[in-house]
Every structure is written in C-alpha cells, then in structure tokens.
Amino acid sequence: MNTIQKNLYQLLCEIDELCKSQDIQYFLAGGTALGVVRNHRFLPWDDDMDLYITRDNWAKLRDAVESGKVELPPNRELVYAENTPYYSNPIPRYVDTSTTAIYSSQMLPGRACGQHVEFLIMDPMPNEEQEKAEFLKNLRMYTELISPYFVVNKSLSIEDFREHAKEYKKLYAVAEKESLNAVLKDLDAKLHSCVESESKEMCMRWGIQTLIYQHADFGKSRPELFEGRMFPVGEHAEGILRDAYGDSWMYVPEVEDQVVHNALQDIEIPYEEYTKRYQPYVDKEKMLQSYRKNKNNSLSVFCLRREREKLAVEAQALIIRDTIKNELEEKLDDIRDNYNAKAYGAVRNIYRDYTQNQMNQYARKYNVYYNISDECMYYILMTAIQQGRYFEAQKYLNIRKQNEPLSEKLLEVQELIDYCRDLSIAIYDYDDVDRIKELLREAKSEWKELLDYGRAELWLNDRLAESELDWQQQKTRAEKWNQIYPEDGEVMAYLAESELKLGEKEKAEDLYNRAIHLTRNGIIWEKAKESVGLERIEEEYDLRK
Structure with a gap:
C-alpha cells in the first residue's frame, strides 16, 4: 500500500467497526472490490475507495451518527447533501479532515475535501x-x-x-x-x-453511468481477505464485477488504461489549510447561481455540440470507409493464410486501420459504422476468439447487429461467443465443476481446438486431480495445449501447477514466472503467488513509483 491507500484503509477499518456495532450491512465496491476479488489488495493505481450500501442501511448509519448513538473518531465527518450546504452530490462521504483530497466540484462547499470513503447508495428497482x-x-x-x-x-x-x-x-x-x-x-x-425484498435489480444512484445489478448477487455478503483483514463483498461478487466491468473483469488493464482521479491530494495537511485561503472571499450563493446559469446554458447547447461532433465523425468515416473496406478485400488471401497459420498478430496488423476507426470512442458513441464483408468480419472475430478474447469479438458483433442482420455464418460465431462466455461465467463467477463438465460435453467438434475450450478442460482437471497419476495426466494435457498455444500464460500456469504437484518446484517456478508475464489475468497472478510465492502485482506497484 502507498501512503494514500494506507490512510483509506484506516478509514475503512473505522467504518467496518462502526457498521458492525450497529448491525449495518455494506459491501466493498468498484475498484476496491475488484482488487480484493482478484488479488486481495488494492489495485496498484487506486486512489479512492467505494462501498455499496442499500438506502435502508444508509439511513441506519446516518441516523446513528446524527443521534449521537455512535461517536465518530477524531478528525472524521460524515458528509452528505442533507447536512452540508452546497454539497451537491448524491454520494455521501466519510471524510478524514486531517488530510486533503479536493476535487473541483467540491471546492464550493469546502467540507468533503479530505481523504474519504464514498457510500454508493443502492435503490431497489x-x-x-x-x-x-x-x-x-x-x-x-x-x-x-x-x-x-x-x-x-x-x-x-x-x-x-x-x-x-x-x-x-x-x-x-x-x-x-x-x-x-x-x-x-x-x-x-x-x-x-420499491420494496427491496421484492426487487430483482438494484440501481446505484450516481447518474454519470447507469449501473444496474442483480439483487441476488449481493445476498448476505461474504468475507474476503483485503490487505490482511476480512471485509464483506457481495455474496456473488464476481457477478457484480461482470456487470460493472464487463466480461474481462479478471484482467488487469495496461498502465495506459488504468484510471486515476484528478484531485489535489495531501496526506499530511488538513484540507482547511487550503480552503480557508479562498472560502472567506467567495460569495457562495452568487457562485452557485452562476454555476446553475452556466449549466442551463450548457444544457441548451449540449445537443448542438454533440450533433456537430457526430457530423465530424461521420464525415471522417465517409472519407475513409470505402478505402478500409477495399484494402481488406484486397488482402483477404493474406488474412486467410495468416489465420490458418495461427499468425494472429499478423492478422491483427492487417485489420489495424479498421479496428482503430471502428472501435474509436467517437465512432462507438455515435454508432458510426464501418461496413466490411462477412468474410472479413468473420476473420477479425475468430482471431479474437482464437486468442481467448471472446469479449472483444462480442463488441465488434454488437456493432454489426446494430446496423444490419447477421448472416448465418456470423450467427454461428455469435453462438461460439455465447459458449465461451458460458465457460467464463462457470469458471470465474461460480467455480462450477458440474457446469463445466456439461459445457465440455456439449461442445461442437470444431470448438474443441479453441483456446477457451482448452483452458476450461485444464481448469476442470486441475480441480479434480487428487492422485499423482491424475497430475501426470494433467501435465500431459497441459503440455498438449501449451504446444498449440505456447504464448498463453493461462495454459502455461496449469502446466506449472502440474509440475509443482509432481514435485518439480524449480520447473514450476520457472513456468509460473513465464506465465504471469504472458497474461494479465489477475486470478492467475494470485495463483502464482499462492503456489510459488511470485508477486506479479508488485511489478504494477513499482510502475506507479
């Protein structure tokens, strides 16, 4: 933990004690829960902390503090819209007043400006x-x-x-x-x-993004180890993470995709040392009216700006769309040859212009469509699937479905994507041996050479192996898949585990070390730590120093 994370952790421990004393249920949320489920610690880049709490449990917490039933530790405040003028935020905060974490939207109230933990209130739908x-x-x-x-x-x-x-x-x-x-x-x-017990879904009161979760995924909570101490996550936390972060939730993002927050942070100086320098000179009511007037104006022109932005994106697409389509058609023989040779990196290089433009945030935002032939679409989808990235293939196919009906060939790819997703859910969300057995039996013959099929087969036998003979057979199985997919860290990790179980610790350490540098699957990283003590996540911490 860095210094900011250590302070956030202290705040969490205080909240945990407070909630336990009042029989208040909460759950670790957002990036905090993601780090805990994957690696039992903070995300290396995390600089905030979120908790889920239902509306009724939040009311219990608020009332306990307001009534004096519980006393907060020194230098602590519970800040929310009803007790803080100009605090225009639907998310309450537990604040450390001896530190500073000032966001621009909180400069006017000048109160919730210390290091804090946010309560993400969940309402039944x-x-x-x-x-x-x-x-x-x-x-x-x-x-x-x-x-x-x-x-x-x-x-x-x-x-x-x-x-x-x-x-x-x-x-x-x-x-x-x-x-x-x-x-x-x-x-x-x-x-x-709505009555919580009757609702199938819960919605987080945020607004910037509509986050809807299955009520059953929260359940009665389950304890998970977080930096050496147990804290509650949703009973089916993996399902919550899949809803919040998508099907690739188990993968640690690359550094350039890691989200940090833009705030004035100071762990040693109370935020009042900053706010007192400007607060006396601010006419808060006048400034608030200026903010509201500006927002009204922004609402009036927002659609015009968006329409202008959309026209610009569509104009760019109009210029280059046919060029991209024609170039792919001209290279179709090269695409086929590279795909059949399992040179998937070469296939991706050929598609680079298409993927950069079609998956551009503005093209996706305005559903700007780069139409390519069914055969060209087939190979980019299958390349992603062959590399164990069915969730990436699904994004391309979703764009296709929004703009035209899927051909029979692409409907077959959709069936395959659904199958890969079912495997992922059974493994990562439910740890369901029986479901994996069923899915492996149901696989079409042409699916049995796919990476996700191999990973599932290895996962299943890793779970079932007991005797030395079982592990010898697992090693043979893993060696076969490793020959087919020599650059896949997840397959290599199963080979490493079989070597370890057969007493080959040095081989296992070497294989695990290679495996964790070939994959960003945080679950695999954690397995390497448990099995041979390799701390891949520490390298991510080092990158933040």
Whole structure:
C-alpha cells in the first residue's frame, strides 16, 4: 500500500467497526472490490475507495451518527447533501479532515475535501419494464438537478438527451418557483418507493453511468481477505464485477488504461489549510447561481455540440470507409493464410486501420459504422476468439447487429461467443465443476481446438486431480495445449501447477514466472503467488513509483 491507500484503509477499518456495532450491512465496491476479488489488495493505481450500501442501511448509519448513538473518531465527518450546504452530490462521504483530497466540484462547499470513503447508495428497482424506464428517468433527473457544476447524464443519446434537457428545464422552473429541495424530495420519494425484498435489480444512484445489478448477487455478503483483514463483498461478487466491468473483469488493464482521479491530494495537511485561503472571499450563493446559469446554458447547447461532433465523425468515416473496406478485400488471401497459420498478430496488423476507426470512442458513441464483408468480419472475430478474447469479438458483433442482420455464418460465431462466455461465467463467477463438465460435453467438434475450450478442460482437471497419476495426466494435457498455444500464460500456469504437484518446484517456478508475464489475468497472478510465492502485482506497484 502507498501512503494514500494506507490512510483509506484506516478509514475503512473505522467504518467496518462502526457498521458492525450497529448491525449495518455494506459491501466493498468498484475498484476496491475488484482488487480484493482478484488479488486481495488494492489495485496498484487506486486512489479512492467505494462501498455499496442499500438506502435502508444508509439511513441506519446516518441516523446513528446524527443521534449521537455512535461517536465518530477524531478528525472524521460524515458528509452528505442533507447536512452540508452546497454539497451537491448524491454520494455521501466519510471524510478524514486531517488530510486533503479536493476535487473541483467540491471546492464550493469546502467540507468533503479530505481523504474519504464514498457510500454508493443502492435503490431497489421496479420489475416491470415500463416502471423501470420511469425509475431511470427519475434517477437521471435527480442526479442532474442535484449537481449544478456539470452536465451529469452525458452518456445519453442525442435524442434522449434532448428530452432529458427539456424535462430538466421544466422541473428547474418549478424548483425556482417553489424550492429545489422540494423537487428533489419528491423525486427521492419516487426513487425509494420499491420494496427491496421484492426487487430483482438494484440501481446505484450516481447518474454519470447507469449501473444496474442483480439483487441476488449481493445476498448476505461474504468475507474476503483485503490487505490482511476480512471485509464483506457481495455474496456473488464476481457477478457484480461482470456487470460493472464487463466480461474481462479478471484482467488487469495496461498502465495506459488504468484510471486515476484528478484531485489535489495531501496526506499530511488538513484540507482547511487550503480552503480557508479562498472560502472567506467567495460569495457562495452568487457562485452557485452562476454555476446553475452556466449549466442551463450548457444544457441548451449540449445537443448542438454533440450533433456537430457526430457530423465530424461521420464525415471522417465517409472519407475513409470505402478505402478500409477495399484494402481488406484486397488482402483477404493474406488474412486467410495468416489465420490458418495461427499468425494472429499478423492478422491483427492487417485489420489495424479498421479496428482503430471502428472501435474509436467517437465512432462507438455515435454508432458510426464501418461496413466490411462477412468474410472479413468473420476473420477479425475468430482471431479474437482464437486468442481467448471472446469479449472483444462480442463488441465488434454488437456493432454489426446494430446496423444490419447477421448472416448465418456470423450467427454461428455469435453462438461460439455465447459458449465461451458460458465457460467464463462457470469458471470465474461460480467455480462450477458440474457446469463445466456439461459445457465440455456439449461442445461442437470444431470448438474443441479453441483456446477457451482448452483452458476450461485444464481448469476442470486441475480441480479434480487428487492422485499423482491424475497430475501426470494433467501435465500431459497441459503440455498438449501449451504446444498449440505456447504464448498463453493461462495454459502455461496449469502446466506449472502440474509440475509443482509432481514435485518439480524449480520447473514450476520457472513456468509460473513465464506465465504471469504472458497474461494479465489477475486470478492467475494470485495463483502464482499462492503456489510459488511470485508477486506479479508488485511489478504494477513499482510502475506507479
């Protein structure tokens, strides 16, 4: 842990003790839960901490503090919209006032500006689709109205945002005539009208991104080791992580994809030493009105900006779309030859212009479509699948489905992607031996040479092996798959484990060391640590120094 993480960990320990004393249930959330489930520690780059808590449990915590039933430690505050003027945030914070972590959106209230742990409040959702749509509409309006500093719901489509902005201005006019608190209170009542025990899904009250989870995934919580101490995660935390981070949740992102937060951080100086330098000179009410006026103006021009941005992306696509398509058609023989030779890196190089443009964030944001032939699409999909990246293939296929019906050949690829995903869920989310047995039996003959099939077969026999003969057979099996996929760290890790079980510790250490540098699968990294003491995650920490 770095110094920021050590302080956050201390705050978590305090919250844990407080919640235990009042029979309050919470769960580790976000990147905190991700680090715990993968490697039982902080993500190396993590500089904040999130907890899930249901609306009812949050009310118990808030009431216990407000009533004096529990006393917070020195230099601690529980900050939320109802007890802090100008704190325009639906997410409460447990704050260390002896430190500093100032975000631009919290400069005006000047209170929740120390190192903090955030409580992500979960509300039960209606089960009926029409009522669910109304719930999400109210949620978006609540989060938009409560925040004067920036446009919250930017991820909506242009058409949906136009309706959202119209409704916002209508409700804001009511708020100006009556009061903003009255409007927010009315929306809050609508959002908290479902009975938790009857709801199948829970929604996090955030707004920037609509995060919906299966209620059953939280359950009664389960303890997980986190930096040497047990803390609660959802009963089916892996399912929560899959909902939040996608099918590749078990993989540690490359450094350039690791998200850090932009805040003024100081672990040694109280935030008041900073805020007192500007707070006395700020007319907060006047500044708040300026923020709201600016936001109203931003809402008015937001769609125009988005439409202009969309036109620019479409214009670029119009210029290069046919060139990309024709170049791929001309190289189709090379694509086939490289694919059949398992030279998947070479195939990816041929597709580079296509992938960079089709998967560009703006092309995806505005559904700008780069049409290529079914055969060209087939090879980019199968290349991803052959490399154990079915989730990447699914992204390409989703774009295709949004723009045209899938051919019979591509429907077969979709079936294969679904199969690979089922394998992943059975292994990582449920540790389900019987389900993997069933899926391996169901596999079509042409699927049995795929990397994900091999990984599943090795996973199953790793779970079932007991005798020396079992491990010798597992070693033979792993050697076969390692010959087919010599650069796959996950396959190599199974070979390493079989060598270890057969008493070949030196070979196992060498294989594990190679394996953890061929994969970014955090579960494999943790297995190498448990089996032979190799700390791959430490290298990620070193990169942050």
